[in-house]
Amino acid sequence: MNRRNFLKTGMAGIAFLSLKTLGCSSATDNYVGTEFDLTIGAGLFEMIDGRSVFMWSFEDQRNVPRMPGPVIQVKEGDPVRIHVYNSLKENHSFAVLGVPGTDTGPIAPGESVAVTFNAPAAGTYLYLDPLNAPVNRVLGLHGAMIVMPKAGNTPYGAPTSAVQQLFNDLGTTPQFPKFALSPAGWDPARFRIWLQHQIDPIFNNQAQADFLAGRASTVQAADMQAKFLPRYFTINGKAGAFASHDPDISLDGRIGQPMLVRILNAGLYTHSNHLHANHFYVTAVNGVVQDNVIFIDSYHIFPEDRVDWLVPFVRPPDIAGDESIQLRNLIPNELAMVLGNVQQSPLIYPMHCHMEISQTAAGGNYPQGSVTHFNFLGDVDGVDYPNSNGM
Amino acid sequence: MALPIVSRGTVPAGELPEFHKFVCPPGSGGDNPDPLPATFSFKRNLLVGIDLNLPDGGKVPMWVIEDPDAPSAQQRTFPSRTIRIPQGALVHADVGCQGNTHTIHWHGIEPTPMNDGVGHTSFEVDGHFNYQFQPRQAGTFFYHCHKNTVLHFEMGLYGLLIIDPPDPAAPAVPVTYSVGGPGFVARFNPLALVSTDHAIHYDVEAFWVADSIDSRWHTLGHNAFMQKCDDQHPVDPDTFTQDGFLNDFRPDIFVLTGIPRRINDTTPFAATDSPLFGSLVAPTVKVGQTLLIRVLNADYIIQRFTLGVDAEVIAMDGHALGVPPFQKYSNLIPLPSGTPFQLTSAMRWDLIVKPTVAGPIPATVEFINQITGKLLYTARTTITVTQD
Numbered sequence: 036m037n038r039r040n041f042l043k044t045g046m047a048g049i050a051f052l053s054l055k056t057l058g059c060s061s062a063t064d065n066y067v068g069t070e071f072d073l074t075i076g077a078g079l080f081e082m083i084d085g086r087s088v089f090m091w092s093f094e095d096q097r098n099v100p101r102m103p104g105p106v107i108q109v110k111e112g113d114p115v116r117i118h119v120y121n122s123l124k125e126n127h128s129f130a131v132l133g134v135p136g137t138d139t140g141p142i143a144p145g146e147s148v149a150v151t152f153n154a155p156a157a158g159t160y161l162y163l164d165p166l167n168a169p170v171n172r173v174l175g176l177h178g179a180m181i182v183m184p185k186a187g188n189t190p191y192g193a194p195t196s197a198v199q200q201l202f203n204d205l206g207t208t209p210q211f212p213k214f215a216l217s218p219a220g221w222d223p224a225r226f227r228i229w230l231q232h233q234i235d236p237i238f239n240n241q242a243q244a245d246f247l248a249g250r251a252s253t254v255q256a257a258d259m260q261a262k263f264l265p266r267y268f269t270i271n272g273k274a275g276a277f278a279s280h281d282p283d284i285s286l287d288g289r290i291g292q293p294m295l296v297r298i299l300n301a302g303l304y305t306h307s308n309h310l311h312a313n314h315f316y317v318t319a320v321n322g323v324v325q326d327n328v329i330f331i332d333s334y335h336i337f338p339e340d341r342v343d344w345l346v347p348f349v350r351p352p353d354i355a356g357d358e359s360i361q362l363r364n365l366i367p368n369e370l371a372m373v374l375g376n377v378q379q380s381p382l383i384y385p386m387h388c389h390m391e392i393s394q395t396a397a398g399g400n401y402p403q404g405s406v407t408h409f410n411f412l413g414d415v416d417g418v419d420y421p422n423s424n425g426m
Numbered sequence: 427m428a429l430p431i432v433s434r435g436t437v438p439a440g441e442l443p444e445f446h447k448f449v450c451p452p453g454s455g456g457d458n459p460d461p462l463p464a465t466f467s468f469k470r471n472l473l474v475g476i477d478l479n480l481p482d483g484g485k486v487p488m489w490v491i492e493d494p495d496a497p498s499a500q501q502r503t504f505p506s507r508t509i510r511i512p513q514g515a516l517v518h519a520d521v522g523c524q525g526n527t528h529t530i531h532w533h534g535i536e537p538t539p540m541n542d543g544v545g546h547t548s549f550e551v552d553g554h555f556n557y558q559f560q561p562r563q564a565g566t567f568f569y570h571c572h573k574n575t576v577l578h579f580e581m582g583l584y585g586l587l588i589i590d591p592p593d594p595a596a597p598a599v600p601v602t603y604s605v606g607g608p609g610f611v612a613r614f615n616p617l618a619l620v621s622t623d624h625a626i627h628y629d630v631e632a633f634w635v636a637d638s639i640d641s642r643w644h645t646l647g648h649n650a651f652m653q654k655c656d657d658q659h660p661v662d663p664d665t666f667t668q669d670g671f672l673n674d675f676r677p678d679i680f681v682l683t684g685i686p687r688r689i690n691d692t693t694p695f696a697a698t699d700s701p702l703f704g705s706l707v708a709p710t711v712k713v714g715q716t717l718l719i720r721v722l723n724a725d726y727i728i729q730r731f732t733l734g735v736d737a738e739v740i741a742m743d744g745h746a747l748g749v750p751p752f753q754k755y756s757n758l759i760p761l762p763s764g765t766p767f768q769l770t771s772a773m774r775w776d777l778i779v780k781p782t783v784a785g786p787i788p789a790t791v792e793f794i795n796q797i798t799g800k801l802l803y804t805a806r807t808t809i810t811v812t813q814d
Contacts, residue, residue: 048435077429078429078430078431078432079429079430079431079432080431080432080434081431081432081433081434082434083434083661083666084663084666084668085434085661085662085663085666086663087431089429099430100430100432101432102432197755197756198755200754200755201754201755204754208751209751210751210752260798261798263797263798264673264674264797265673265797266673272432273434273435274434275448275661276437276444276445276448276449276660276661277434277435277661279448280438280441280444280445281435303797304796304797305728305770305796305797306770307723307770307771307772307773309533309771309772311531311536311542311544312536312542313536314534314536314743314745314752316755327747327756327757327759328755328756329742329747329756330742330743330745330752330753330755330756331742331743331745331773332533332534332743332744332772333743333770333771333772333773334770334773335728335768335769335770335773351536351537351538352536352562352563353535353536353537353559353560353561353562353563354536354537354538354541354559354560355462355516355517355537355541355558355559355560356460356462356516356560362538365460366459366460366538366540367460368459368460369459369460369538369539369540372459372540374447374452374454374548374549375443375446375447375450375451375452375549376443376446376447377443377444377447379539379540379548382538382539383539383547384539384542384544384547385544385546385547388771389770389771389772390726390727390770390771390796391575391576391579391580391726391771392576392672392673392675392726394575394576395576395651395670395672395673396666397666397667397668397669397670397673398651398667398668398669398670398671398672398673398674399650399651399652399653399666399667399669399670399672400651400652400653400666400667400670401574401575401576401577401651401652401672402448402546402575403653403666408547
């Protein structure tokens with residue numbers, strides 16, 4: 036299909052469901068809404084290698100298709116009303132996984148259904164079309180809902196004592212020194228959403244043929260469960276070099292600026308996400324805030340799981356030399372080096388799934404898969420490394 | 427009906443070099459850019475090809491990382507030879523590559539990007555490079571090539587990396603312990619007065635490095651299915667290969683610490699299977715002794731472990747649970763006999779077993795497909811407990 040024949044109306048990536056969102060940019064406003072409109076539609080989504088794949092998607096209020104769907108951000112306990120219109124030729128629905136009272140039930144083609152509920156306990160949730168599971172979700176009908184707590188300095192309304200202690204210690208203890216130019220503690224604006232997914236075009240092609248013929252989808256759940264063999268692996272709809280350089284995916288900060296990462300898996304492939312440079316704390320798994328907060332470098336996310344990480348942004352602990360010397364003074368030659376026409380500053384590390392098949396696209400092309408970057412922009416005393424301006 | 431197209435993104439002006447480097451990491455080598463005097467040094471060379479011998483006489487070609495300073499029978503093994511470093515040592519690793527470029531990433535160790543061994547954020551080793559790092563946590567880590575990793579790691583380019591804590595009675599003396607034990611391992615100590623008190627003695631050390639192999643992959647070349655380098659258009663669709671199968675992993679051989687079994691061979695893993703690794707997989711320990719088992723998923727699928735004896739999880743990913751300051755928020759985890767646990771790729775747990783009764787203790791490792799959840803293979807082994 037020649038993509039020049041079609042109007043490019045959108046760009047991949049995460050976007051917040053907001054009346055203030057424009058074009059391809061992602062809203063960073065803390066827009067806390069209570070009423071949201073979603074349209075279930077379809078689009079062609081360009082993969083990392085330039086091939087386009089048909090997907091169903093939850094479109095935002097301007098009918099821009101998105102995979103994943105737009106982020107719904109609400110506050111714990113607030114009333115939420117979601118109005119869903121089905122523009123496709125077969126039944127679809129909307130539900131928030133694990134939250135009773137959020138399921139619209141089947142919506143017939145051309146019909147709308149609204150669902151109202153009170154926002155559940157603060158945390159990270161997956162919304163999806165659960166019909167014909169896993170088909171509708173895997174063909175693109177999924178997104179993230181994040182619920183903010185009413186109060187407190189953690190992401191949770193009822194943190195465990197271990198999680199509360201961790202967040203109290205950020206910026207106030209010797210092991211978590213405070214970044215000089217920010218207040219102590221985790222800044223609630225410092226979070227990322229990583230919605231991981233995988234695409235096996237065979238099923239998308241079948242849905243596309245049905246769509247173009249004007250008939251209901253013929254994709255079978257049992258078929259997909261048995262034969263799914265993904266060729267593309269995405270984070271927020273992006274992969275490889277694009278996912279690594281997307282400011283809504285990559286982790287960016289100075290030493291002493293911790294970041295929360297909300298990870299979801301909408302597909303069928305179990306990922307094992309590995310972070311270089313820092314270990315991370317697993318603070319919540321599938322809505323359960325952890326009593327035993329493990330500190331690790333690699334962790335699984337099974338299909339439909341949601342896992343929260345707190346990345347401390349501490350100085351990478353195994354850099355050789357005197358730990359009291361600021362890094363810019365300890366490794367000046369490294370920061371000044373230019374390799375492959377790229378200066379080795381700021382300090383860039385990867386995060387990637389270690390089930391390394393997920394690092395491929397179209398069966399090869401390593402590392403154009405489920406990967407992003409973890410960027411240290413400056414020292415804890417407030418002096419940035421070269422090239423950190425604007426990040 | 428025109429479908430809207432959602433673009434994959436565009437390469438921002440000025441980021442072309444980064445996108446090109448992502449696809450085509452540069453080669454480099456030589457001295458470390460900010461060198462400090464080393465207190466511990468070693469060498470590794472890659473890659474070398476060896477054959478993995480199967481019980482039925484068959485062979486699978488593997489790629490391994492050579493230790494040129496080892497006794498000759500241990501220079502080229504699968505897994506690659508274990509590195510042991512005293513906690514806190516300032517390390518120089520002289521890594522040599524012949525013929526092709528590679529890297530070594532020290533997984534779980536957290537140095538600067540130039541020492542992290544990831545090509546697209548730094549470089550690939552051309553000739554020799556002196557990696558430098560200073561491991562401050564004692565625990566279980568591993569090392570592997572991080573170029574075309576999906577293939578190179580699967581082909582065998584990995585080995586264990588153990589950071590050994592000092593004896594709490596002599597905390598200023600850096601030491602490393604023999605593979606197989608005895609030694610000391612980091613573990614939370616509720617009576618600790620200083621940080622070096624968080625360690626316990628073990629008598630016997632086992633390694634369960636569980637892996638699987640798709641022998642169809644073992645005929646591929648070093649750069650199989652890599653994208654073409656085009657510095658002006660690094661993500662042009664024409665630079666991508668379309669005919670690869672490195673997304674299609676169908677293991678037909680299952681491995682515990684280098685000891686293989688074909689998928690239809692259910693023979694348990696025994697100490698006699700391998701002179702180098704047998705007793706590390708199927709250890710013998712006495713009643714009243716302490717057994718340490720270092721468990722690593724070096725695979726691309728899910729692994730589920732079950733032991734027939736009570737155990738305790740003391741560390742994950744090289745860091746001991748419960749040890750302040752960073753692990754103030756975690757605790758040791760009791761693992762009652764028969765309780766399974768699942769690990770996915772690169773996760774590693776350290777377990778302590780203190781058997782009280784003589785006899786054989788069964789253990790299984792189930793290999794599970796990471797998409798379908800189907801059980802592919804069950805590896806069985808035994809921990810032998812003797813009276814004395």
